Amino acid sequence: MGKDNKRILIIGQGLAGTVLALELLDKGQDVTVVNDPEIKGSSWAAGGIINPITGRRMVKTWNADELFPVLKDFYNSWEAILNCKFYHQKNIYRPFLELSDLNDWLAKYDDPEYLDYVKKVEKGPILEKKLQNPHGGLLLKNSGYLDIPVFLKNAQKYIEDKGTLVIKEFLYQDLFHSENHITWNGKEYDDIVFCRGANERHSEIFGWLPFRPNKGELLNIKIDLNIDFGITRGKFLMPVAKGFFKLGATYDNHYDHEEKTFEAKQKILNDLKNFLDTEPEVSDHFVGIRPATKDRKPIIGKHPEINNVFIFNGLGAKGVSLSPWCAKELSGQILENKPIDKRVNIDRFFSLLR
Numbered sequence: 001m002g003k004d005n006k007r008i009l010i011i012g013q014g015l016a017g018t019v020l021a022l023e024l025l026d027k028g029q030d031v032t033v034v035n036d037p038e039i040k041g042s043s044w045a046a047g048g049i050i051n052p053i054t055g056r057r058m059v060k061t062w063n064a065d066e067l068f069p070v071l072k073d074f075y076n077s078w079e080a081i082l083n084c085k086f087y088h089q090k091n092i093y094r095p096f097l098e099l100s101d102l103n104d105w106l107a108k109y110d111d112p113e114y115l116d117y118v119k120k121v122e123k124g125p126i127l128e129k130k131l132q133n134p135h136g137g138l139l140l141k142n143s144g145y146l147d148i149p150v151f152l153k154n155a156q157k158y159i160e161d162k163g164t165l166v167i168k169e170f171l172y173q174d175l176f177h178s179e180n181h182i183t184w185n186g187k188e189y190d191d192i193v194f195c196r197g198a199n200e201r202h203s204e205i206f207g208w209l210p211f212r213p214n215k216g217e218l219l220n221i222k223i224d225l226n227i228d229f230g231i232t233r234g235k236f237l238m239p240v241a242k243g244f245f246k247l248g249a250t251y252d253n254h255y256d257h258e259e260k261t262f263e264a265k266q267k268i269l270n271d272l273k274n275f276l277d278t279e280p281e282v283s284d285h286f287v288g289i290r291p292a293t294k295d296r297k298p299i300i301g302k303h304p305e306i307n308n309v310f311i312f313n314g315l316g317a318k319g320v321s322l323s324p325w326c327a328k329e330l331s332g333q334i335l336e337n338k339p340i341d342k343r344v345n346i347d348r349f350f351s352l353l354r
């Protein structure tokens, strides 16, 4: 380890903490990750969908042209290093809701803005007997899903091997600040990065940030449908093995508890029936709290008043697509003092602290 290497403590091993840890290990840093699996993170509940064109209005996802090349490169290279498969590139089919959508996309198809993301415009229905898509739809490329549990488990082994992993609840009272370093668990570190997801809203030092946690539920189902692409129409349906799909998700920012509910399960299944004629068998049901923010953008960067303390949060509903690009922004700041893109920089909220 050269003298320019930093000792960095990361709290949380969801997508944010994991992607950042890999990025920093790749740059030769001395990384320790602290994670408490008893504190349920959002990453383990997530569908992992990567979708460049989203929403009812079918617009390019925020900052897609910067995010997508970075995520592709990141997950492809880590698949090679970790020697396992978790980045599944699959087309996603988005049925048009109205005939005008078909006409709009026939006009937009050649637009250089969308060339990287649109594979085909279907002018009429596909899977006609099963799928509601009378006006055809849009077949997307550069899309797919990340098998998040496989990614997190294999990354965890790598972190244990190349850095340090501590399975423990982090308590703020155990952290000691000096002018140039911090001390935790009897060891000195140059910097600490909080990657605690929605749990950060209870934080002693970042609780003032405008978090808007959002509860989500998702199902694993078995259906009699043989397709190799995802479908999104209000809900997403993603094939993960023959006959097995991920189906989700709900969005709820007025929840009064964090457990899964029968109502959410029924809502997901009813929404599926609105576009697919099928009798699903539910094999699993997941719940998680998305770490979303007031302006729906990530929050990354340095604490305004406490030295050597950073945050990586606010991945919201798109952690898989956002985290590799955000981790590069943050590691640039931590290691080279590079400015963070102002759209995701924590400094846009500094006025809230005064």
Ligand SMILES: Cc1cc2nc3c(=O)[nH]c(=O)nc-3n(C[C@H](O)[C@H](O)[C@H](O)COP(=O)(O)OP(=O)(O)OC[C@H]3O[C@@H](n4cnc5c(N)ncnc54)[C@H](O)[C@@H]3O)c2cc1C
Residues within 6 Å of the ligand: 011, 012, 013, 014, 015, 016, 017, 034, 035, 036, 037, 038, 039, 040, 041, 042, 043, 044, 045, 046, 047, 048, 049, 050, 168, 169, 170, 171, 195, 196, 197, 198, 199, 215, 216, 217, 218, 248, 249, 250, 286, 287, 288, 289, 290, 291, 312, 313, 314, 315, 316, 317, 318, 319, 320, 321
């Ligand atoms: C139902 C559902 C479906 C979703 N689908 C998608 C999708 O299809 N595509 C997509 O990109 N995103 C999706 N998301 C969003 C995605 O889950 C998040 O963007 C992302 O996982 C957030 O990662 P994170 O690391 O910031 O937080 P988390 O995953 O919550 O990780 C936080 C980590 O910190 C640990 N921790 C917290 N406090 C402490 C402490 N005091 N001490 C030690 N450890 C601590 C926790 O154990 C956890 O491991 C979905 C979310 C839900 C709920």
